[in-house]
Amino acid sequence: MSGAALAPVAVLRTPFAEKFGVPRQAGLVPAAEGRVEFLPAYAAPEFTRGLEAFSHLWLVTGFHLNPPWSGSAVVRPPRLGGNARVGVFASRSPNRPNGLGLSLVRLLGQEPGALRVGGVDAADGTPVFDVKPYLPWAEAVPDARAEWADGAPERRAAEGIAVPAELAARLGPERLALVRELLRLEVRPAYRAADERTYGMTVAGWNVRWRATAEGGLAVVEAEPVRGN
Numbered sequence: 001m002s003g004a005a006l007a008p009v010a011v012l013r014t015p016f017a018e019k020f021g022v023p024r025q026a027g028l029v030p031a032a033e034g035r036v037e038f039l040p041a042y043a044a045p046e047f048t049r050g051l052e053a054f055s056h057l058w059l060v061t062g063f064h065l066n067p068p069w070s071g072s073a074v075v076r077p078p079r080l081g082g083n084a085r086v087g088v089f090a091s092r093s094p095n096r097p098n099g100l101g102l103s104l105v106r107l108l109g110q111e112p113g114a115l116r117v118g119g120v121d122a123a124d125g126t127p128v129f130d131v132k133p134y135l136p137w138a139e140a141v142p143d144a145r146a147e148w149a150d151g152a153p154e155r156r157a158a159e160g161i162a163v164p165a166e167l168a169a170r171l172g173p174e175r176l177a178l179v180r181e182l183l184r185l186e187v188r189p190a191y192r193a194a195d196e197r198t199y200g201m202t203v204a205g206w207n208v209r210w211r212a213t214a215e216g217g218l219a220v221v222e223a224e225p226v227r228g229n
Contacts, residue, residue: 008127010038012061015178016123017226019065021187021201024078025092026103028152028185029070031178032119033108036128048131054107056134057117061101062127070095073168078186079149089217092149101126105135155184160176160217167223175204183218202226 014034016022023029036059038047051057074085075093088096105117115131161183168176188199198221200209209222 006129008039008062008129009042009125010036010128010131011033012036012059012120012122012124012126012128014120014122014126015204016120017202017205019123020199021182021203023121023185023187024153026121027178028121028227029178029181030106030119031077031174031181032120033116033118034105034122035111036115036117036131037145038113045112048110048115049110051107051133052110054133056192057105057107057115058130058132058134059101059103059105059117059122059128060132061103061122063099064127065123066094066099069097069099075082077149098128117206153185154219158184160213160215162213162217164220167220171206171208171223174189175206178204179208179220179223183220184204 012034013036014022015032018188023032070100072095073088075088075095076082076085077089077091080086093103094117101122102120105119107119108116110116158180161180163171163176163180171179182201182203187201196212198209198211200207200222205226207222207224207226208220210220213219
């Protein structure tokens with residue numbers, strides 16, 4: 001085992017400027033595309049030779065926007081309503097001793113010194129410590145159990161996301177599709193999922209704000225480009 005310090009090999013570029021709004025697991029929003037940009041020492045094509053044979057990749061990442069770990073042994077997973085506590089090693093919480101993440105993404109294409117990937121679940125600028133091909137015969141276990149985290153999170157019906165025509169036109173078709181897919185998931189804190197306040201996130205260079213509707217859906221009320229974009 002090497003005694004060298006852990007250091008990034010790449011930086012992940014994504015549509016998410018901040019933690020809020022990022023999907024809680026990879027693959028939940030296929031429209032969330034990213035770019036793995038290798039650092040100069042790892043940008044030679046030899047490092048990714050043969051990678052085109054694989055459809056999916058594991059990215060070992062770092063939660064660079066997290067505060068230092070508090071030392072708490074337990075966390076409150078959103079899947080349990082944000083109140084029940086489980087051990088940090090029984091969760092996928094980003095609040096953990098070493099702040100390392102694991103994302104399974106789809107390989108969309110290769111470029112000089114970079115990879116295009118789909119289904120990302122990380123903020124822009126996330127350090128990537130390793131890239132590994134996904135092996136379905138070894139890493140897909142049909143009879144595995146997850147009990148309280150069994151199955152993908154529920155999604156709102158597509159028609160439950162209301163976007164005024166003017167805002168839809170401003171966002172454009174690709175950005176609009178990404179916003180709709182994100183809002184179909186529950187991105188708000190679990191303990192505030194039923195409130196009526198207005199929420200906002202910065203995604204794909206735009207500030208998007210929305211609020212809950214009386215029918216249980218969500219309505220986008222504002223969409224403005226981030227200054228400088």
